[in-house]
Amino acid sequence: MAKKSAINRNEMVKKLVAQYASKREALKAIAVDESLPLEERFDARLKLAKLPRNSAPNRIRNRCEITGRPRAFYRKLKMSRIALRELGNQGQVPGLTKSSW
Numbered sequence: 001m002a003k004k005s006a007i008n009r010n011e012m013v014k015k016l017v018a019q020y021a022s023k024r025e026a027l028k029a030i031a032v033d034e035s036l037p038l039e040e041r042f043d044a045r046l047k048l049a050k051l052p053r054n055s056a057p058n059r060i061r062n063r064c065e066i067t068g069r070p071r072a073f074y075r076k077l078k079m080s081r082i083a084l085r086e087l088g089n090q091g092q093v094p095g096l097t098k099s100s101w
Contacts (some may be wrong), residue, residue: 001067001068002069002070003066006070010060010063013061014060016052016054017055019055020052021057024051027047027048029057030044060073061097062075062097064079065078065082067082
């Protein structure tokens with residue numbers, strides 16, 4: 001089980017990303033637009049830099065929804081390999097069987 005503080009921090013980052021998504025997208029569009037004057041694009045980049053760092057989408061860490069484990073994460077299932085194995089052994093994941101040879 002991951003630390004509660006790490007899980008809570010990740011949830012806070014998700015909220016910030018959702019809160020600033022539209023503002024960040026608008027500023028990025030202005031900063032990339034070649035038809036606008038250089039000063040206006042530069043101002044957009046400065047405003048983008050002043051936004052909170054944790055509002056950037058790449059700051060979100062994929063974590064297992066059951067245990068909070070950050071590594072060995074399956075995106076399709078939204079859980080770690082360890083949680084998947086435990087649920088599979090209990091027969092709670094349809095189509096998953098324990099391998100034997």
